Amino acid sequence: MLSVLTVNLGAAARPRAETMLAWLSARPEQVLLLTETSAGPGTAYLLERFREAGHAVVKTPDEGERGAAIVSCVKVLEDASARLTGITVPGRGAACLLDCDPRVFVVAVYVPSRDRSQSKTTRKQQFITSFQRALASLPKELATNALVGGDYNVIGRDHEPRHRSFLPFEYGLLDALETGGYVDTYAHLHPGEQAHSWVGRTGDGYRYDYFHVGPALADRITACEYLHETRQSRITDHAALTVTLDVAPNLLPTTAPALGSTLF
Numbered sequence: 001m002l003s004v005l006t007v008n009l010g011a012a013a014r015p016r017a018e019t020m021l022a023w024l025s026a027r028p029e030q031v032l033l034l035t036e037t038s039a040g041p042g043t044a045y046l047l048e049r050f051r052e053a054g055h056a057v058v059k060t061p062d063e064g065e066r067g068a069a070i071v072s073c074v075k076v077l078e079d080a081s082a083r084l085t086g087i088t089v090p091g092r093g094a095a096c097l098l099d100c101d102p103r104v105f106v107v108a109v110y111v112p113s114r115d116r117s118q119s120k121t122t123r124k125q126q127f128i129t130s131f132q133r134a135l136a137s138l139p140k141e142l143a144t145n146a147l148v149g150g151d152y153n154v155i156g157r158d159h160e161p162r163h164r165s166f167l168p169f170e171y172g173l174l175d176a177l178e179t180g181g182y183v184d185t186y187a188h189l190h191p192g193e194q195a196h197s198w199v200g201r202t203g204d205g206y207r208y209d210y211f212h213v214g215p216a217l218a219d220r221i222t223a224c225e226y227l228h229e230t231r232q233s234r235i236t237d238h239a240a241l242t243v244t245l246d247v248a249p250n251l252l253p254t255t256a257p258a259l260g261s262t263l264f
Contacts, residue, residue: 017042
């Protein structure tokens, strides 16, 4: 079985990154999709600890931007981030091909947030459009065995509560994934159930964090759950999300990352 977890780091500074590392190290998932990474010492510390423990790390240059990364104790056959052709903020997407039976093409994405300003709205719309095009341009053999996950910063059209401030292009991301044959792993196993992964200051919940799989993996989804302990313990302000697929991974000889190093 292949188990994968995604969680938003919230651009953790070094002290919180240490807490996050301790939590992630105790998790059983073999692949981690990390979103809202940063160029600061917290992200550098966390990723370096995993590298030193033998994990494969896929991280595109963020150039001061918030971004996404993949940490894997499954053998990586290809660092495939360059296949996300033309996304407007390259550091917000990371991709790799995992050595599994069947092979799994993993994409981690951190969609920009926005406020009411035109500049941030345009930036988010351009990113979503470019990301949709990048997925649509993938070779069929990758797309059909893809696992896409991360913080999409959008909700569905039938989300409860409704949150009417969302714009058509934001709903369009989930629409495009469905049209492209991607399956929402949580909705697949929990039809009709409204989940929330982030809670605003008013107490209203939002489902921002997702996993989607290509058509060839849809019947291989065996489990998918939100883990609210990360949000409740304030390691981050997002719930983590975990999915298990009935595929056989080729594992690397990794160890648990060392905690408390002073390299950074």
